[in-house]
Amino acid sequence: MVEENGSILLVENLRKKFEENEILKGINLRVEEGDLVSIIGPSGCGKSTFLRCLNGLEEMDEGVVEIAGVRVEKGGEQGLSGREFRRRTHEARQKVGMVFQQFNLFPHRTILENVAISPQVTQGISREEAEEEARYLLGKVGLSDRMTHYPSQLSGGQQQRAAIARALALKPKIMLYDEPTSALDPELVDEVLQVMRDLDREGMTQLIVTHEMRFARDASDYIVFMDAGNIVEISDEDEMFTNPKDERTRKFLGRFL
Amino acid sequence: MTKSRALVWLVCLALATIVADGADGQEGAGGMPPLRWGAAVDSNAPYAFYGPGNILEGFEYEIIHAIAKEMGRKPQFVSNSWDGLIPGLDRGLYDMVICGIEITPAKSAEVLFSNPYYVTYEQFVTAKGTPILRSLDSMKGKKVGTLNHTSAMAMLEKVDGVEIKPYEEEINAYNDIVNGRIFGVLLDFPIAKYYAQPNPELEFNGPPFGQITYGIAFSKSNQALCDEVNQAIDRVIASGEMRDILSRWGLWTEMVAGAFKQPAAPSCPDSEYRDFVKSHHQYEKSLWDRICGYAQFWPLLLRGSLMTLQVSIFGMTLAIALGFSLAILRVYGPWPLQVLSSIYIEIIRGTPLLVQLLIIFYGLPNIGIKLHPLVAGILGLGLNYAAYEAENYRAGLLAIPKGQMEAAMALGMSHFQGLRYVVVPQSFRIVLPPVTNDFISLLKDSSLVSMVTLLDLTGAYNRIATQTFDYFGSGLLVAAIYLLIGLPFVRLARWAESTMAVDHRKSGNRPGRFSLPVPFRKKGETNGN
Ligand SMILES: Nc1ncnc2c1ncn2[C@@H]1O[C@H](COP(=O)(O)OP(=O)(O)OP(=O)(O)O)[C@@H](O)[C@H]1O
Ligand SMILES: [Mg+2]
Numbered sequence A: 001m002v003e004e005n006g007s008i009l010l011v012e013n014l015r016k017k018f019e020e021n022e023i024l025k026g027i028n029l030r031v032e033e034g035d036l037v038s039i040i041g042p043s044g045c046g047k048s049t050f051l052r053c054l055n056g057l058e059e060m061d062e063g064v065v066e067i068a069g070v071r072v073e074k075g076g077e078q079g080l081s082g083r084e085f086r087r088r089t090h091e092a093r094q095k096v097g098m099v100f101q102q103f104n105l106f107p108h109r110t111i112l113e114n115v116a117i118s119p120q121v122t123q124g125i126s127r128e129e130a131e132e133e134a135r136y137l138l139g140k141v142g143l144s145d146r147m148t149h150y151p152s153q154l155s156g157g158q159q160q161r162a163a164i165a166r167a168l169a170l171k172p173k174i175m176l177y178d179e180p181t182s183a184l185d186p187e188l189v190d191e192v193l194q195v196m197r198d199l200d201r202e203g204m205t206q207l208i209v210t211h212e213m214r215f216a217r218d219a220s221d222y223i224v225f226m227d228a229g230n231i232v233e234i235s236d237e238d239e240m241f242t243n244p245k246d247e248r249t250r251k252f253l254g255r256f257l
Numbered sequence B: 001m002t003k004s005r006a007l008v009w010l011v012c013l014a015l016a017t018i019v020a021d022g023a024d025g026q027e028g029a030g031g032m033p034p035l036r037w038g039a040a041v042d043s044n045a046p047y048a049f050y051g052p053g054n055i056l057e058g059f060e061y062e063i064i065h066a067i068a069k070e071m072g073r074k075p076q077f078v079s080n081s082w083d084g085l086i087p088g089l090d091r092g093l094y095d096m097v098i099c100g101i102e103i104t105p106a107k108s109a110e111v112l113f114s115n116p117y118y119v120t121y122e123q124f125v126t127a128k129g130t131p132i133l134r135s136l137d138s139m140k141g142k143k144v145g146t147l148n149h150t151s152a153m154a155m156l157e158k159v160d161g162v163e164i165k166p167y168e169e170e171i172n173a174y175n176d177i178v179n180g181r182i183f184g185v186l187l188d189f190p191i192a193k194y195y196a197q198p199n200p201e202l203e204f205n206g207p208p209f210g211q212i213t214y215g216i217a218f219s220k221s222n223q224a225l226c227d228e229v230n231q232a233i234d235r236v237i238a239s240g241e242m243r244d245i246l247s248r249w250g251l252w253t254e255m256v257a258g259a260f261k262q263p264a265a266p267s268c269p270d271s272e273y274r275d276f277v278k279s280h281h282q283y284e285k286s287l288w289d290r291i292c293g294y295a296q297f298w299p300l301l302l303r304g305s306l307m308t309l310q311v312s313i314f315g316m317t318l319a320i321a322l323g324f325s326l327a328i329l330r331v332y333g334p335w336p337l338q339v340l341s342s343i344y345i346e347i348i349r350g351t352p353l354l355v356q357l358l359i360i361f362y363g364l365p366n367i368g369i370k371l372h373p374l375v376a377g378i379l380g381l382g383l384n385y386a387a388y389e390a391e392n393y394r395a396g397l398l399a400i401p402k403g404q405m406e407a408a409m410a411l412g413m414s415h416f417q418g419l420r421y422v423v424v425p426q427s428f429r430i431v432l433p434p435v436t437n438d439f440i441s442l443l444k445d446s447s448l449v450s451m452v453t454l455l456d457l458t459g460a461y462n463r464i465a466t467q468t469f470d471y472f473g474s475g476l477l478v479a480a481i482y483l484l485i486g487l488p489f490v491r492l493a494r495w496a497e498s499t500m501a502v503d504h505r506k507s508g509n510r511p512g513r514f515s516l517p518v519p520f521r522k523k524g525e526t527n528g529n
Helices: A047-054 A082-093 A111-123 A127-140 A156-168 A186-202 A213-219 A237-242 A247-254 B002-022 B059-071 B085-090 B151-157 B170-178 B189-196 B223-238 B241-248 B254-260 B271-280 B287-332 B335-350 B353-367 B373-398 B402-410 B415-452 B457-468 B471-503
Strands: A007-018 A021-032 A036-040 A062-067 A070-074 A096-099 A174-178 A205-209 A222-227 A230-236 B035-039 B049-051 B055-057 B075-079 B118-127 B143-147 B163-167 B184-188 B202-204 B209-214
Touching: A007 A047, A007 A205, A021 A047, A021 A205, A021 A230, A036 A047, A036 A213, A047 A062, A047 A174, A047 A205, A070 A082, A096 A156, A096 B402, A111 A127, A111 A156, A111 B415, A127 A156, A156 A174, A156 A186, A186 A205, A186 A213, A222 A247, A230 A237, A230 A247, A237 A247, B035 B059, B035 B085, B049 B457, B055 B059, B059 B075, B059 B223, B059 B241, B085 B353, B118 B151, B118 B170, B118 B189, B118 B254, B143 B151, B143 B170, B151 B163, B151 B184, B151 B209, B163 B170, B170 B184, B170 B189, B170 B202, B184 B189, B189 B202, B189 B271, B223 B241, B241 B254, B241 B271, B287 B335, B287 B373, B287 B415, B287 B457, B287 B471, B335 B373, B353 B373, B353 B415, B373 B415, B402 B415, B415 B457, B415 B471, B457 B471
Parallel strands: A036 A205, A036 A222, A096 A174, A174 A205, B035 B075, B143 B163, B143 B184
Antiparallel strands: A007 A021, A007 A062, A062 A070, A222 A230, B049 B055, B118 B184, B118 B202, B118 B209
16 A cells, blocks of 8 residues: 555544544645654644554544554544454554653663564564664664663663664654654754654654754754644745744744744 | 472472371371361460470370270370361361360350360469458459450359450469459469469469369261260269379369269379479579570471461462452453452451451351361462552552553554563562562461461460460560561562662653763764674
């Protein structure tokens, strides 16, 4: 299916409610392979919820999510049974990497183990093989000399880079980031953003919820602006900053311009 | 691998002990099954008790042996606590109970009694020099001690205005007269004779009160054995052997002579009574001599300690395994199991451990489940502590931030894998200190297993104290042993606490400040070390 439409991510009419509050009000989005997409928007507009619906950490109420070749559909004629829905969600997670604002590294394991654990557990890869791959990935994010450390012994920037390496260990087709630099001291932000830039250069598809406007502007292929559960505007990075079409976008960006 | 090996080893050890216990004194005489008799032998002179060198003796002990000889059977003794004697009869732990039980209408409704094998009365004892008492009524307004569930207790309850002080051990009751806590003690004459008479600060006061007949108790369904024993008792009385036994123990009184229609004078000197006074009442011995005297008890103390350790370790193993399962069910299980596990935890935590133990040991046989005492003890402690361990684990599981499970799921792990590799290992480190502390509590609570006929360290204490009449010295000794056994675990708990404080890397969310960020390396460049 990826091959059919060429998109690595296709979202149609995605809806999500918490109790009676509709948080996502029918989102449509298409992302092509290799794109780096920034998602911006005011606090509480549903950015995190949207990202979490993509890999099933939140269960959507309605809509279609086709991610890395796995199609999940809820409601409508082709809605999946609960069991099939869960099976596909699980399948999708193997191909989607996710990085959290709070890193969520496993504190009881070393950095190397953090990165090597999930391929062993979920894909039955041998420990030696998984650790070799982990060493390579940790080298890539510049943590070769911190592999035997525990997460608490690293700086925030190092922890977040380790978390990125951990997400990469499953060789995902697409990476999702939820405010990856918001918990970091300002001087540590760049080292994390740099990793994402490098991944972009390698051709990784990345979806980043961020408040780093400069990064969004400089690095993204395009920017998605969300407000109150809707995607209000999708545009080329420079255009959005210089000439936002929507009033809400203008208001939001006004603070940064 | 090593874990499962250790488990197998533990189970083997438990089985071995059970088998070894069960094999005790199984040999019957000439194919006849042994005549199993139950008694509570701690603090039980002169009925049946452990004398010097841990040898069972006493006038009831001798009577049982005489009866068994008449019947051509081999007697086999089964120990039990006083409160458990009658339930143990229904449970089939033994064929009969002989333990100074008075024949009363109320008890006859529950059990079958043999003909009397001894007749006696209640004797009042006061401090030396107390004015002479004429009747029970003159005890009005006074504090009077006696033992629980005795005929003396029943007698005192009928007197208005007496303040009854119930005791578990007669020696404590008599000591409290000397200590000035109570006015006097009313108890069966044999007890008064052995525990009060030798004490120079006490004296018998007042006339014999009432008349008590002791009988051997059988299960209601065992009329045949009761008849057989009755015939044997008659023969033992008729042959004069009963008179000999009771005379030697200094218990041949006019009252019992009249009841058996035999001469009032003892048939021989009260040699057993004299021996008892000589070996037990140590009013002249120094503290040091008394402590040295405990040396002879070391096998008993060792056995008790091993039992305590064994019950505690197996009980805790069960508690940890079951508690962990309960916690997982309560936190992550489907809702019906969540509810069941909560109900279990609340019921167990809301009822006393002692009640649970007694139900398991004496109650379950009513529905056909008879457990070996050791199994019952371990099960009782394990099932009880499981509820507390479950709460420990639940707290531990809930202390792990939600982000940990989400990260595991986002990495493609199933819910189970997330628990197995991420959440549970972290919560284990959190619960290690409270679990170790609970083990120390369990070690102390294990003293309750003496209620299900196991001889643990507390049981050993009781036996030594009632043999030496020294609750103080032997108590200190046993307390020291408890401390010694618990010490390694106290150290473990402290160690675990301090390790967790340093080592528990609180979810790793907060950026640490231990090292400066390394300069970022360009892609593809790997660092060889
Ligand atoms: N589990 C939940 N239960 C109920 N309401 C929720 C839940 N998660 C999020 N919400 C609500 O949904 C709305 C959108 O939340 P979301 O976290 O997606 O916002 P956001 O755009 O990521 O905001 P921020 O920039 O502050 O992270 C908020 O109003 C939030 O209160
Ligand atoms: Mg958010």
